[in-house]
Amino acid sequence: MNATTLFGLCGAALVGIGLYGLITNPEPLRKILAFNLLGSGVFLLFGVIARRGAAAGLGGDPVPQAMVITAIVVAFAATAMAIALVQRLWDETDRASIGSDSSETAEEKS
Amino acid sequence: MSIASVFDIALVALILTIGASAILVRTAFAAVVMFVVYGLLLSMAWVRLHAVDVALTEAAIGGGMTGLLLLGAVARSRSVNVDSVRVGYPLRLAAGALCALVVAGLAIPILHPPEAIPTLAPTVMENLPPSGLGNPVAGVLFVFRALDTLLEKVVLLLALLGVWSLAPDHAWGGTPGLQVYARPDPTLIFLAQLLPPVGIVFGIYMCWVGAKGPGGAFQGGTVLAAMWLLVIVAGLQRAPAIGRLWLRGLLVTGPVLFLVIGLAGWVFADAFLAYPAGYAKPLIVAVEAALTLSIAVALGMLAAGPPVRAQQQ
Numbered sequence: 305m306n307a308t309t310l311f312g313l314c315g316a317a318l319v320g321i322g323l324y325g326l327i328t329n330p331e332p333l334r335k336i337l338a339f340n341l342l343g344s345g346v347f348l349l350f351g352v353i354a355r356r357g358a359a360a361g362l363g364g365d366p367v368p369q370a371m372v373i374t375a376i377v378v379a380f381a382a383t384a385m386a387i388a389l390v391q392r393l394w395d396e397t398d399r400a401s402i403g404s405d406s407s408e409t410a411e412e413k414s
Numbered sequence: 415m416s417i418a419s420v421f422d423i424a425l426v427a428l429i430l431t432i433g434a435s436a437i438l439v440r441t442a443f444a445a446v447v448m449f450v451v452y453g454l455l456l457s458m459a460w461v462r463l464h465a466v467d468v469a470l471t472e473a474a475i476g477g478g479m480t481g482l483l484l485l486g487a488v489a490r491s492r493s494v495n496v497d498s499v500r501v502g503y504p505l506r507l508a509a510g511a512l513c514a515l516v517v518a519g520l521a522i523p524i525l526h527p528p529e530a531i532p533t534l535a536p537t538v539m540e541n542l543p544p545s546g547l548g549n550p551v552a553g554v555l556f557v558f559r560a561l562d563t564l565l566e567k568v569v570l571l572l573a574l575l576g577v578w579s580l581a582p583d584h585a586w587g588g589t590p591g592l593q594v595y596a597r598p599d600p601t602l603i604f605l606a607q608l609l610p611p612v613g614i615v616f617g618i619y620m621c622w623v624g625a626k627g628p629g630g631a632f633q634g635g636t637v638l639a640a641m642w643l644l645v646i647v648a649g650l651q652r653a654p655a656i657g658r659l660w661l662r663g664l665l666v667t668g669p670v671l672f673l674v675i676g677l678a679g680w681v682f683a684d685a686f687l688a689y690p691a692g693y694a695k696p697l698i699v700a701v702e703a704a705l706t707l708s709i710a711v712a713l714g715m716l717a718a719g720p721p722v723r724a725q726q727q
Contacts, residue, residue, distance in 0.1 A: 307418070307419060307422045307462060308463070309524060309525065310422055310423065310426055311422070311426065311459055311462065311463060312521075312524035313426075313521055313524060313525075314426040314429055314430060314459065315520070315524075316517050316520035316521045316524060317430055317517055318429070318430070318433055319516060319517065319520055320513040320514065320516055320517035320520075321430070321433050321434050321437055321513070322433075322437070323509075323512070323513045323516055324437065324509055324510060324513040325436075325437035325438075327505075327509040327512075327513075328501045328505065328506055328509050329437070329501075330501065331442060333442055333484065333487055333488065333491065334437075334442060334445060336484070337436060337437075337445055337446065337449055337484060338437055340449070340476075340480060341433055341436060341437065341449070341452070344452075344453075344456055344472070344476060347468075347472075348456070348459065348460075348463075349520065349524070351459075351460060351463045351465055351468060352463065352524065353531075354463070354465060355463045355464060355465070356527060356531045356533075357531055357532065357533030357534070357535055358464070358533070358535065359533045359535040359536050361539070362464075362535045362538075362539065362550060363463075363464025363465070364463060364464045364465055364535075365533045365534055365535045365538075366534075366535060366538050366550035366551045366553070366554050367534045367535075367538065367554050367558075367559070369465045369467060369468050369551050369554075370467075370551050370554035370555045370559060370562075371559075371562070372465070372468050372471075373467060373468055373471045373551070373555065373630075373632060374555075374562055374563065374566045376468070376471050376472060376475050376476050377471070377475060377566055377569075377570065377632055378566060378569050379476075379480075380475045380476070380479055380480055380483075380713070380716070381569055381570050381572075381573035381574075381716065382573065383480055383483060384483055384573055384574075384577055384716040384717065384719075385573045385576045385577055387483050387484070387486075387487045387719070388576070388577040388580045388719060388720050389580065390487065391487060391490060391580075391719065391720070392580045392720075394490070394491060395582075
Protein backbone atom coordinates (compact mmCIF):
# COMPACT_ATOMS: atom_id res chain seq x y z
CA MET A 305 0.00 0.00 0.00
CA ASN A 306 1.49 3.35 -0.96
CA ALA A 307 1.32 6.60 0.99
CA THR A 308 -1.47 8.08 -1.14
CA THR A 309 -3.77 5.12 -0.46
CA LEU A 310 -2.92 5.36 3.25
CA PHE A 311 -4.00 9.02 3.36
CA GLY A 312 -7.12 8.10 1.37
CA LEU A 313 -8.10 5.55 4.02
CA CYS A 314 -7.31 8.16 6.69
CA GLY A 315 -9.73 10.56 4.96
CA ALA A 316 -12.42 7.87 4.82
CA ALA A 317 -11.95 7.10 8.53
CA LEU A 318 -12.14 10.82 9.39
CA VAL A 319 -15.49 11.06 7.58
CA GLY A 320 -16.72 8.18 9.74
CA ILE A 321 -15.41 9.73 12.99
CA GLY A 322 -16.93 13.11 12.15
CA LEU A 323 -20.29 11.54 11.25
CA TYR A 324 -20.33 9.60 14.53
CA GLY A 325 -19.70 12.79 16.52
CA LEU A 326 -22.33 14.65 14.53
CA ILE A 327 -24.98 12.03 15.37
CA THR A 328 -24.17 11.18 18.99
CA ASN A 329 -23.17 14.50 20.58
CA PRO A 330 -26.12 16.65 21.66
CA GLU A 331 -24.19 19.92 22.13
CA PRO A 332 -24.50 22.14 19.04
CA LEU A 333 -20.93 23.41 19.41
CA ARG A 334 -19.59 19.84 19.38
CA LYS A 335 -21.78 19.06 16.38
CA ILE A 336 -20.22 21.98 14.49
CA LEU A 337 -16.76 20.70 15.40
CA ALA A 338 -17.67 17.17 14.27
CA PHE A 339 -19.04 18.53 11.01
CA ASN A 340 -15.76 20.33 10.39
CA LEU A 341 -13.91 17.07 11.02
CA LEU A 342 -16.19 15.28 8.55
CA GLY A 343 -15.57 18.02 5.99
CA SER A 344 -11.80 17.86 6.38
CA GLY A 345 -12.00 14.10 5.76
CA VAL A 346 -13.83 14.76 2.48
CA PHE A 347 -11.21 17.36 1.54
CA LEU A 348 -8.46 14.83 2.24
CA LEU A 349 -10.17 12.31 -0.06
CA PHE A 350 -10.24 15.00 -2.72
CA GLY A 351 -6.55 15.64 -2.11
CA VAL A 352 -5.84 11.96 -2.70
CA ILE A 353 -7.67 12.18 -6.04
CA ALA A 354 -5.54 15.25 -6.87
CA ARG A 355 -2.35 13.39 -5.91
CA ARG A 356 -3.26 10.44 -8.11
CA GLY A 357 -3.76 12.84 -11.02
CA ALA A 358 -0.12 13.93 -10.80
CA ALA A 359 1.18 14.63 -14.31
CA ALA A 360 3.15 17.15 -16.36
CA GLY A 361 5.84 17.44 -13.69
CA LEU A 362 3.40 18.49 -10.95
CA GLY A 363 3.00 16.69 -7.64
CA GLY A 364 -0.78 16.68 -8.04
CA ASP A 365 -3.64 17.92 -10.18
CA PRO A 366 -3.88 21.66 -9.37
CA VAL A 367 -7.62 21.92 -10.18
CA PRO A 368 -8.89 19.81 -7.24
CA GLN A 369 -6.27 21.47 -5.02
CA ALA A 370 -7.58 24.93 -5.87
CA MET A 371 -11.15 23.71 -5.28
CA VAL A 372 -10.18 22.40 -1.83
CA ILE A 373 -8.71 25.81 -0.94
CA THR A 374 -12.01 27.43 -1.91
CA ALA A 375 -13.88 24.75 0.03
CA ILE A 376 -11.86 25.35 3.22
CA VAL A 377 -12.65 29.08 3.10
CA VAL A 378 -16.35 28.45 2.46
CA ALA A 379 -16.44 25.87 5.29
CA PHE A 380 -14.96 28.51 7.61
CA ALA A 381 -17.63 31.04 6.57
CA ALA A 382 -20.38 28.45 7.22
CA THR A 383 -18.84 27.57 10.60
CA ALA A 384 -18.77 31.24 11.64
CA MET A 385 -22.43 31.56 10.66
CA ALA A 386 -23.35 28.37 12.56
CA ILE A 387 -21.54 29.52 15.70
CA ALA A 388 -23.29 32.89 15.58
CA LEU A 389 -26.63 31.04 15.35
CA VAL A 390 -25.72 28.81 18.32
CA GLN A 391 -24.75 31.82 20.41
CA ARG A 392 -28.06 33.46 19.63
CA LEU A 393 -29.73 30.22 20.69
CA TRP A 394 -27.87 30.36 24.02
CA ASP A 395 -28.86 33.96 24.54
CA GLU A 396 -32.50 33.14 23.90
CA THR A 397 -32.86 29.82 25.75
CA ASP A 398 -29.95 29.39 28.23
CA ARG A 399 -29.55 25.83 27.07
CA ALA A 400 -26.32 24.29 25.77
CA SER A 401 -27.74 21.21 24.09
CA ILE A 402 -30.43 20.39 21.57
CA GLY A 403 -31.33 16.97 22.99
CA SER A 404 -34.95 15.88 22.55
CA ASP A 405 -35.72 14.73 26.12
CA SER A 406 -39.30 14.95 27.34
CA SER A 407 -38.26 17.23 30.22
CA GLU A 408 -36.77 19.63 27.72
CA THR A 409 -39.75 19.68 25.42
CA ALA A 410 -41.91 20.52 28.44
CA GLU A 411 -39.50 23.31 29.24
CA GLU A 412 -39.74 24.65 25.72
CA LYS A 413 -43.51 24.85 25.86
CA SER A 414 -43.53 26.87 29.04
CA MET B 415 10.13 0.04 5.05
CA SER B 416 11.54 3.47 4.33
CA ILE B 417 11.63 6.36 6.79
CA ALA B 418 8.98 8.21 4.77
CA SER B 419 6.45 5.39 5.06
CA VAL B 420 7.08 5.04 8.80
CA PHE B 421 6.47 8.79 9.10
CA ASP B 422 3.27 8.53 7.06
CA ILE B 423 1.89 5.67 9.16
CA ALA B 424 2.71 7.51 12.39
CA LEU B 425 1.14 10.71 11.03
CA VAL B 426 -2.09 8.94 10.02
CA ALA B 427 -2.25 7.20 13.42
CA LEU B 428 -1.80 10.54 15.19
CA ILE B 429 -4.40 12.30 13.01
CA LEU B 430 -6.98 9.58 13.67
CA THR B 431 -6.26 9.49 17.41
CA ILE B 432 -6.42 13.26 17.85
CA GLY B 433 -9.47 13.48 15.56
CA ALA B 434 -11.30 10.79 17.52
CA SER B 435 -10.43 12.40 20.85
CA ALA B 436 -11.74 15.75 19.58
CA ILE B 437 -15.08 13.95 19.25
CA LEU B 438 -14.95 11.81 22.40
CA VAL B 439 -13.44 14.01 25.15
CA ARG B 440 -15.82 15.23 27.85
CA THR B 441 -15.38 18.99 27.88
CA ALA B 442 -15.91 21.29 24.91
CA PHE B 443 -12.72 23.21 25.72
CA ALA B 444 -10.54 20.07 25.46
CA ALA B 445 -12.31 19.16 22.22
CA VAL B 446 -11.45 22.54 20.67
CA VAL B 447 -7.80 22.26 21.73
CA MET B 448 -7.70 18.79 20.13
CA PHE B 449 -9.28 20.22 16.99
CA VAL B 450 -6.56 22.88 16.62
CA VAL B 451 -3.83 20.23 17.01
CA TYR B 452 -5.72 18.09 14.51
CA GLY B 453 -5.75 20.96 11.98
CA LEU B 454 -1.97 21.36 12.23
CA LEU B 455 -1.37 17.61 11.83
CA LEU B 456 -3.71 17.52 8.86
CA SER B 457 -1.75 20.28 7.16
CA MET B 458 1.30 17.99 7.40
CA ALA B 459 -0.71 15.32 5.60
CA TRP B 460 -1.41 17.89 2.87
CA VAL B 461 2.32 18.53 2.50
CA ARG B 462 2.82 14.78 2.11
CA LEU B 463 0.20 14.86 -0.68
CA HIS B 464 2.29 17.53 -2.48
CA ALA B 465 -0.36 20.21 -1.93
CA VAL B 466 1.57 22.93 -0.08
CA ASP B 467 -0.99 25.65 -0.94
CA VAL B 468 -3.74 23.57 0.66
CA ALA B 469 -1.50 22.81 3.66
CA LEU B 470 -1.04 26.55 4.30
CA THR B 471 -4.78 27.16 4.00
CA GLU B 472 -5.64 24.23 6.27
CA ALA B 473 -3.17 25.33 8.97
CA ALA B 474 -4.27 28.98 8.80
CA ILE B 475 -8.03 28.71 8.31
CA GLY B 476 -9.01 25.08 9.03
CA GLY B 477 -7.04 24.84 12.27
CA GLY B 478 -6.25 28.35 13.42
CA MET B 479 -9.23 30.51 12.51
CA THR B 480 -11.90 27.84 13.10
CA GLY B 481 -10.16 27.02 16.38
CA LEU B 482 -10.31 30.66 17.45
CA LEU B 483 -14.02 30.83 16.55
CA LEU B 484 -14.76 27.69 18.57
CA LEU B 485 -12.62 28.88 21.51
CA GLY B 486 -14.49 32.18 21.57
CA ALA B 487 -17.79 30.29 21.56
CA VAL B 488 -16.64 27.97 24.37
CA ALA B 489 -15.53 30.99 26.43
CA ARG B 490 -18.97 32.53 26.04
CA SER B 491 -20.77 29.26 26.78
CA ARG B 492 -19.39 29.11 30.35
CA SER B 493 -22.41 30.97 31.67
CA VAL B 494 -24.79 28.51 30.04
CA ASN B 495 -25.71 25.48 32.13
CA VAL B 496 -24.43 22.45 30.24
CA ASP B 497 -26.89 19.64 30.82
CA SER B 498 -25.21 16.25 30.70
CA VAL B 499 -27.62 14.60 28.29
CA ARG B 500 -25.82 11.58 26.90
CA VAL B 501 -27.03 9.43 24.07
CA GLY B 502 -27.83 5.85 25.07
CA TYR B 503 -25.80 2.80 24.08
CA PRO B 504 -28.21 1.34 21.48
CA LEU B 505 -28.14 4.58 19.52
CA ARG B 506 -24.35 4.80 19.88
CA LEU B 507 -24.00 1.28 18.50
CA ALA B 508 -26.35 2.00 15.61
CA ALA B 509 -24.50 5.24 14.81
CA GLY B 510 -21.18 3.39 14.98
CA ALA B 511 -22.44 0.74 12.57
CA LEU B 512 -23.73 3.36 10.15
CA CYS B 513 -20.41 5.23 10.25
CA ALA B 514 -18.46 1.99 9.69
CA LEU B 515 -20.63 1.37 6.61
CA VAL B 516 -19.89 4.87 5.29
CA VAL B 517 -16.15 4.39 5.89
CA ALA B 518 -16.23 1.04 4.07
CA GLY B 519 -18.13 2.62 1.19
CA LEU B 520 -15.50 5.34 0.86
CA ALA B 521 -12.57 2.95 1.31
CA ILE B 522 -13.58 0.65 -1.55
CA PRO B 523 -13.08 3.22 -4.36
CA ILE B 524 -9.86 4.38 -2.67
CA LEU B 525 -8.48 0.82 -2.70
CA HIS B 526 -9.66 0.16 -6.25
CA PRO B 527 -8.88 3.26 -8.30
CA PRO B 528 -9.88 3.32 -11.98
CA GLU B 529 -7.30 2.31 -14.59
CA ALA B 530 -7.03 5.73 -16.21
CA ILE B 531 -7.14 8.49 -13.61
CA PRO B 532 -8.61 11.73 -14.97
CA THR B 533 -6.30 14.73 -14.60
CA LEU B 534 -6.25 18.32 -15.78
CA ALA B 535 -2.60 18.90 -14.82
CA PRO B 536 -1.22 18.79 -18.43
CA THR B 537 -3.93 21.21 -19.65
CA VAL B 538 -3.17 23.60 -16.80
CA MET B 539 0.57 23.54 -17.49
CA GLU B 540 -0.01 24.12 -21.24
CA ASN B 541 -2.16 27.21 -20.67
CA LEU B 542 -0.31 28.67 -17.69
CA PRO B 543 2.55 30.57 -19.47
CA PRO B 544 0.35 33.30 -21.09
CA SER B 545 -0.89 34.36 -17.62
CA GLY B 546 2.68 34.99 -16.41
CA LEU B 547 2.02 33.06 -13.18
CA GLY B 548 4.41 30.40 -11.90
CA ASN B 549 2.11 28.73 -9.39
CA PRO B 550 -0.39 26.38 -11.10
CA VAL B 551 -2.80 26.55 -8.14
CA ALA B 552 -2.87 30.37 -8.32
CA GLY B 553 -3.39 29.99 -12.07
CA VAL B 554 -6.47 27.83 -11.49
CA LEU B 555 -7.79 30.18 -8.80
CA PHE B 556 -7.36 33.45 -10.69
CA VAL B 557 -7.39 32.52 -14.39
CA PHE B 558 -9.14 29.25 -15.20
CA ARG B 559 -11.67 29.17 -12.35
CA ALA B 560 -11.77 32.88 -11.52
CA LEU B 561 -15.56 32.80 -11.21
CA ASP B 562 -15.28 30.31 -8.31
CA THR B 563 -12.84 32.59 -6.53
CA LEU B 564 -15.03 35.65 -7.08
CA LEU B 565 -18.14 33.88 -5.81
CA GLU B 566 -16.24 32.55 -2.81
CA LYS B 567 -15.50 36.14 -1.79
CA VAL B 568 -19.20 36.87 -2.11
CA VAL B 569 -19.90 33.86 0.13
CA LEU B 570 -17.56 35.33 2.78
CA LEU B 571 -19.46 38.63 2.63
CA LEU B 572 -22.85 36.85 2.74
CA ALA B 573 -21.73 34.86 5.79
CA LEU B 574 -20.62 38.09 7.45
CA LEU B 575 -24.01 39.67 6.67
CA GLY B 576 -25.66 36.61 8.20
CA VAL B 577 -23.53 36.84 11.36
CA TRP B 578 -24.18 40.56 11.72
CA SER B 579 -27.91 40.17 11.20
CA LEU B 580 -28.04 37.92 14.29
CA ALA B 581 -27.22 40.95 16.46
CA PRO B 582 -29.87 42.09 18.94
CA ASP B 583 -31.68 45.22 17.69
CA HIS B 584 -30.11 47.60 20.21
CA ALA B 585 -26.57 46.56 19.20
CA TRP B 586 -26.97 46.99 15.44
CA GLY B 587 -24.04 48.94 14.06
CA GLY B 588 -22.19 48.47 17.35
CA THR B 589 -18.99 46.66 18.32
CA PRO B 590 -18.52 42.86 18.31
CA GLY B 591 -17.98 41.23 21.69
CA LEU B 592 -14.94 39.10 20.93
CA GLN B 593 -13.57 37.99 24.27
CA VAL B 594 -11.56 34.83 24.72
CA TYR B 595 -9.99 35.66 28.09
CA ALA B 596 -11.65 37.50 30.93
CA ARG B 597 -8.48 39.46 31.61
CA PRO B 598 -5.53 39.28 29.17
CA ASP B 599 -2.32 38.31 30.94
CA PRO B 600 1.02 40.11 30.47
CA THR B 601 2.45 37.38 28.22
CA LEU B 602 -0.42 37.77 25.78
CA ILE B 603 -0.06 41.55 25.75
CA PHE B 604 3.68 41.22 25.15
CA LEU B 605 3.07 38.82 22.24
CA ALA B 606 0.41 41.13 20.81
CA GLN B 607 2.99 43.91 20.75
CA LEU B 608 5.84 41.77 19.45
CA LEU B 609 4.24 39.62 16.74
CA PRO B 610 2.12 41.96 14.55
CA PRO B 611 5.00 43.78 12.80
CA VAL B 612 6.55 40.44 11.85
CA GLY B 613 3.17 38.92 11.00
CA ILE B 614 2.11 41.82 8.79
CA VAL B 615 5.32 41.62 6.74
CA PHE B 616 4.89 37.84 6.52
CA GLY B 617 1.25 38.17 5.41
CA ILE B 618 2.16 40.65 2.66
CA TYR B 619 5.02 38.39 1.58
CA MET B 620 2.69 35.37 1.34
CA CYS B 621 0.29 37.33 -0.84
CA TRP B 622 3.12 38.55 -3.09
CA VAL B 623 4.87 35.20 -3.46
CA GLY B 624 1.56 33.44 -4.26
CA ALA B 625 1.96 34.22 -7.98
CA LYS B 626 5.18 32.17 -8.14
CA GLY B 627 5.07 29.60 -5.35
CA PRO B 628 2.85 28.35 -2.53
CA GLY B 629 0.96 31.17 -0.85
CA GLY B 630 -1.63 33.66 -2.00
CA ALA B 631 -4.44 35.99 -1.05
CA PHE B 632 -6.25 33.62 1.33
CA GLN B 633 -3.20 32.57 3.26
CA GLY B 634 -1.75 36.09 3.45
CA GLY B 635 -5.15 37.52 4.40
CA THR B 636 -5.54 34.96 7.18
CA VAL B 637 -2.16 35.87 8.67
CA LEU B 638 -3.13 39.57 8.62
CA ALA B 639 -6.50 38.75 10.21
CA ALA B 640 -4.77 36.67 12.89
CA MET B 641 -2.51 39.60 13.80
CA TRP B 642 -5.49 41.94 14.02
CA LEU B 643 -7.41 39.49 16.20
CA LEU B 644 -4.38 38.98 18.45
CA VAL B 645 -4.30 42.73 19.14
CA ILE B 646 -8.05 42.75 19.83
CA VAL B 647 -7.98 39.65 22.07
CA ALA B 648 -5.06 41.08 24.07
CA GLY B 649 -7.20 44.16 24.70
CA LEU B 650 -4.75 46.59 23.08
CA GLN B 651 -7.39 47.77 20.65
CA ARG B 652 -11.15 47.38 20.50
CA ALA B 653 -12.90 45.65 17.62
CA PRO B 654 -14.31 48.33 15.30
CA ALA B 655 -18.03 49.06 15.22
CA ILE B 656 -19.62 47.32 12.24
CA GLY B 657 -21.26 50.56 11.13
CA ARG B 658 -17.90 52.19 10.27
CA LEU B 659 -17.67 53.26 6.66
CA TRP B 660 -13.95 52.45 6.30
CA LEU B 661 -14.63 48.92 7.51
CA ARG B 662 -17.42 48.34 5.01
CA GLY B 663 -15.32 49.96 2.29
CA LEU B 664 -12.40 47.60 2.93
CA LEU B 665 -14.75 44.61 2.94
CA VAL B 666 -16.03 45.28 -0.57
CA THR B 667 -12.82 46.69 -2.15
CA GLY B 668 -11.43 43.30 -3.19
CA PRO B 669 -14.61 41.74 -4.65
CA VAL B 670 -15.57 45.02 -6.39
CA LEU B 671 -12.13 45.41 -8.00
CA PHE B 672 -12.28 41.75 -9.08
CA LEU B 673 -15.74 42.30 -10.56
CA VAL B 674 -14.73 45.53 -12.35
CA ILE B 675 -11.71 43.81 -13.93
CA GLY B 676 -13.94 40.86 -14.81
CA LEU B 677 -16.48 43.13 -16.51
CA ALA B 678 -13.68 45.01 -18.29
CA GLY B 679 -12.68 41.62 -19.70
CA TRP B 680 -15.81 41.79 -21.87
CA VAL B 681 -14.60 44.98 -23.49
CA PHE B 682 -10.86 44.31 -23.74
CA ALA B 683 -10.57 40.52 -23.93
CA ASP B 684 -13.92 39.27 -25.28
CA ALA B 685 -15.01 37.27 -22.19
CA PHE B 686 -16.14 37.87 -18.60
CA LEU B 687 -13.17 37.53 -16.21
CA ALA B 688 -10.70 37.23 -19.12
CA TYR B 689 -7.53 39.30 -18.91
CA PRO B 690 -6.17 41.27 -21.91
CA ALA B 691 -3.04 39.64 -23.32
CA GLY B 692 0.15 40.86 -21.67
CA TYR B 693 -1.65 42.48 -18.71
CA ALA B 694 -2.71 39.28 -16.96
CA LYS B 695 -0.05 39.22 -14.26
CA PRO B 696 -0.23 42.89 -13.12
CA LEU B 697 -4.03 42.68 -13.03
CA ILE B 698 -3.95 39.43 -11.03
CA VAL B 699 -1.44 40.87 -8.56
CA ALA B 700 -3.64 43.98 -8.13
CA VAL B 701 -6.73 41.83 -7.53
CA GLU B 702 -4.78 39.63 -5.10
CA ALA B 703 -3.56 42.64 -3.13
CA ALA B 704 -7.06 44.11 -2.81
CA LEU B 705 -8.52 40.68 -2.00
CA THR B 706 -5.91 40.08 0.71
CA LEU B 707 -7.09 43.21 2.55
CA SER B 708 -10.77 42.36 2.11
CA ILE B 709 -10.21 38.74 3.19
CA ALA B 710 -8.27 39.87 6.27
CA VAL B 711 -11.08 42.21 7.33
CA ALA B 712 -13.84 39.70 6.50
CA LEU B 713 -12.15 36.82 8.37
CA GLY B 714 -11.39 39.07 11.33
CA MET B 715 -14.97 40.30 11.59
CA LEU B 716 -16.36 36.77 11.10
CA ALA B 717 -14.20 35.57 13.98
CA ALA B 718 -15.19 38.58 16.10
CA GLY B 719 -18.86 37.59 15.85
CA PRO B 720 -22.06 39.63 15.90
CA PRO B 721 -22.10 43.06 17.57
CA VAL B 722 -23.17 42.99 21.22
CA ARG B 723 -22.73 46.59 22.39
CA ALA B 724 -24.17 49.73 20.87
CA GLN B 725 -21.60 52.07 19.34
CA GLN B 726 -20.40 54.71 21.78
CA GLN B 727 -20.64 58.17 20.35
